[in-house]
Amino acid sequence: xxxxxxxxxxxxxxxxxxxxxxxxxxxxxxxxxxxxxxxxxxxxxxxxxxxxxxxxxxxxxxxxxxxxxxxxxxxxxxxxxxxxxxxxxxxxxxxxxxxxxxxxxxxxxxxxxxxxxxxxxxxxxxx
Numbered sequence: 001x002x003x004x005x006x007x008x009x010x011x012x013x014x015x016x017x018x019x020x021x022x023x024x025x026x027x028x029x030x031x032x033x034x035x036x037x038x039x040x041x042x043x044x045x046x047x048x049x050x051x052x053x054x055x056x057x058x059x060x061x062x063x064x065x066x067x068x069x070x071x072x073x074x075x076x077x078x079x080x081x082x083x084x085x086x087x088x089x090x091x092x093x094x095x096x097x098x099x100x101x102x103x104x105x106x107x108x109x110x111x112x113x114x115x116x117x118x119x120x121x122x123x124x125x126x127x
Contacts, residue, residue: 001026002114004034009121012093015044025112031095032107034118045122049093053107094123 007020016038025034032053039047095102096119102110112118 002029002112002116004112004115005117006034006038007117007119009119010124012045012121015042015046017042029112030108031097031102031110031112031118034112035095035107035120038120045093046120049120052092053104092122093120095120 001024004023004025005020006016006023008016009019013019023034023037032050035046035053036050039050095104095107097110097112098117099119
């Protein structure tokens, strides 16, 4: 078992119930497993993000390599397809683990360890 800190900023603070929460994860748990648990416990954007992540494999969204992007880079939104009704092709949340991006296609592969800090937030666009 490992303790992990999940932090968020902006409107997701209301969904999380505050700026951060400490969670215990089982050995071998991934970022996806933790986000799924948050989706089940907190609902809202976390639940929608998990639905989107799980739809990536089903919907035939392009991988970074298929989209011509450098290895590890997120595929452009137009390369993906919606994961289902009401689920966008772009990532509705950004995830950073210990200050480094965790791209959506890697969430199920990245294993959490003791003391990890996960920052989850909604991307902001505008000008």
